[in-house]
Amino acid sequence: MDTRGILLTVVILSLFNIFEISGMCPICPDKVHPQEAFCAADFVIKATVADLTYFDDDPLTANNDPQDQYKVFVDKVYKGNVTEGCYSYVWTLRDTLPCGVGLTLDETFLISGSNDEGELIVDPCGLHVFWGNVTSHMKIGINKRYEKNCQCEVGAGRCQVDPLLNEDCYCKYATCVVFTKTGCAPECKWKQSQSFTPCLSNGNP
Structure with missing residues (x-):
């Protein structure tokens, strides 16, 4: 891994400092209402998963869990500074971990999360809903109703x-x-x- 790659990995790992190996997770209910997730998010997108890169524990940074980088094609932007019609990258903790999030290759999802200097981060409290399970009512919500009623x-x-x-x-x-x-x-x-x-x-x- 070149110097730039190492630095990027260190930055991403630091973004997940609340998910350290201590087992701490975000405080959120088993089911987060999509309106709550939408209003709390920095970005909300419809995206198709194109590729996955695994990043394991980095010896340069202690006490951090492995994370995954998903390459996604952004079909639609409902909220946030994300470029529509282009590829972007979404970071999550490994889905085998208690706080991890898993996305399926070649499938389309409704995704929300935080944006830290251009890095898109998804945690268990955000949206990561298979697009086929997004109802018409939810589509009205993400297009206009959720934001109007935050x-x-x-x-x-x-x-x-x-x-x-x-x-x-x-x-x-x-x-x-x-x-x-x-x-x-x-x-x-x-x-x-x-x-x-x-x-x-x-x-x-």
């Missing part, structure tokens, strides 16, 4: 997911949006698609 947090006393109901139904068929009524303060409530109730009835995502 002031409405899912949870935190606002739009809360009923723990007795199927969480996937909220993720795929409901968005927390601002409702206004004359003379009243704005209020955040769930906006549900027609598929929400059938989803709950069927018990399927």
